[in-house]
Amino acid sequence: MAKKTVRDVDVKGKRVLVRVDFNVPLKDGRVADDSRIRAALPTIQYLREQGARVILMSHLGRPKDAPDPALTLDPVAMRLGRLLKAPVRKVNELTGPGVQAAVAAMGPGDVLLLENSRFDPREEKNDPTLIRELAGLGDLFVNDAFSAAHRAHATTAGLARVLPAVAGFHMEKEIAALERLMSEAKRPFVVVLGGAKVTDKIKVIHRFLDLADQILIGGAMSLAFLKARGLSVGASKVEEEGVGVAAEVLEKASGAACELVLPTDLVIADSFSEDAATFVVDVESIPDGWMALDIGPATAKRYAEAIAGAGQVFWNGPLGVFEMAPFAEGTRAVAEAMAACPGVTVVGGGDSVAAVNKFGLADKMDHVSMGGGASLEYIEGAELPGVAALPDKEPA
Numbered sequence: 376m377a378k379k380t381v382r383d384v385d386v387k388g389k390r391v392l393v394r395v396d397f398n399v400p401l402k403d404g405r406v407a408d409d410s411r412i413r414a415a416l417p418t419i420q421y422l423r424e425q426g427a428r429v430i431l432m433s434h435l436g437r438p439k440d441a442p443d444p445a446l447t448l449d450p451v452a453m454r455l456g457r458l459l460k461a462p463v464r465k466v467n468e469l470t471g472p473g474v475q476a477a478v479a480a481m482g483p484g485d486v487l488l489l490e491n492s493r494f495d496p497r498e499e500k501n502d503p504t505l506i507r508e509l510a511g512l513g514d515l516f517v518n519d520a521f522s523a524a525h526r527a528h529a530t531t532a533g534l535a536r537v538l539p540a541v542a543g544f545h546m547e548k549e550i551a552a553l554e555r556l557m558s559e560a561k562r563p564f565v566v567v568l569g570g571a572k573v574t575d576k577i578k579v580i581h582r583f584l585d586l587a588d589q590i591l592i593g594g595a596m597s598l599a600f601l602k603a604r605g606l607s608v609g610a611s612k613v614e615e616e617g618v619g620v621a622a623e624v625l626e627k628a629s630g631a632a633c634e635l636v637l638p639t640d641l642v643i644a645d646s647f648s649e650d651a652a653t654f655v656v657d658v659e660s661i662p663d664g665w666m667a668l669d670i671g672p673a674t675a676k677r678y679a680e681a682i683a684g685a686g687q688v689f690w691n692g693p694l695g696v697f698e699m700a701p702f703a704e705g706t707r708a709v710a711e712a713m714a715a716c717p718g719v720t721v722v723g724g725g726d727s728v729a730a731v732n733k734f735g736l737a738d739k740m741d742h743v744s745m746g747g748g749a750s751l752e753y754i755e756g757a758e759l760p761g762v763a764a765l766p767d768k769e770p771a
């Protein structure tokens with residue numbers, strides 16, 4: 376069911392509290408990657424053009440319930456101003472008299488950024504006193520932070536319960552892409568799962584076993600499956616708990632319509648380093664002391680072919696240690712096959728998205744979810760509090 380959006384309400388002249396996700400990586404006090412800021416620009420620009428007063432809220436990092444100078448949103452305000460080509464005022468608090476005065480001084484189209492919402496310990500407690508203080512600053516609440524929607528916090532779910540609330544454009548886009556993927560699957564539906572841990576993604580695997588036609592497994596996750604099959608994985612990074620989980624998944628998969636595909640060859644290395652000695656071996660032949668850090672070329676080719684023929688593809692989790700060049704080829708093959716795939720292609724997950732960006736293929740995908748944890752929880756079938764709190768569109 377589609378959510379009401381900023382287009383469905385009158386925002387002219389209103390004070391609009393907008394929850395965005397400006398949780399960006401910082402380096403030396405500057406924004407290292409501004410994708411998340413760019414993702415919020417359509418909503419911010421629309422509101423400004425409509426003559427709204429735009430009051431932005433976001434968290435950044437994990438401050439320990441108190442202001443942390445390393446996690447101030449000051450660098451974000453600077454970058455946002457540059458992207459908008461307009462002044463962005465930033466205050467050093469989330470609520471209080473200083474913020475009230477700054478809001479009172481705003482004119483139509485002005486942009487104000489409040490300080491990191493997690494500096495206030497009441498944010499993550501979804502505390503009613505904080506919600507009331509924030510609500511007093513605005514006439515309307517817009518949630519454009521899909522990636523924070525799996526948390527029931529004051530600025531995500533809380534405000535939507537006390538102010539008229541709608542989704543922003545980025546939120547709308549994320550929900551629409553995932554909803555289409557899960558409810559109108561175009562066949563064959565191919566899922567690629569990799570990354571670090573099976574246990575992180577166990578619910579996602581089960582959901583896809585019910586829904587997809589093929590699940591292609593790679594990354595460290597695949598080693599837990601190979602070990603569960605009784606193979607020796609040498610010195611590879613394997614999560615012990617994951618082996619039992621993988622065994623259960625294999626059991627369920629044997630009776631499922633969905634095919635679970637494991638690597639047949641691997642790139643192994645004698646150390647976890649860029650200049651390790653490397654070989655390609657069959658999965659049955661990992662020598663003691665060696666670790667598998669990527670899927671092998673035969674597996675990469677097979678996965679790329681499966682992707683090429685897919686009606687839709689969802690990918691989460693790198694197929695190898697793509698951060699190091701010798702172990703990036705499996706991940707690159709999957710990213711390139713998706714980029715060329717005529718079907719619907721969706722990538723989700725922090726590291727997978729970083730890989731796609733690194734290969735310069737992001738704009739070749741139908742949807743790159745910035746959701747991370749939220750997109751996986753959505754796929755699992757969980758209700759996201761930040762989404763659930765927004766009202767549905769009225770039937771036309």
Ligand code: ADP
Pocket residue numbers: 569570571572575593594595596612667668669691692693694695696697698723724725726727728
């Ligand atoms: P995402 O953020 O896309 O959900 P994860 O966080 O689950 O993905 O996993 C990403 C990490 O998994 C990457 O840092 C990558 O280096 C690591 N990884 C992938 N394959 C292996 C492997 N064979 N051995 C060790 N680490 C791996």
Ligand code: MG
Pocket residue numbers: 724725726
């Ligand atoms: Mg990750």
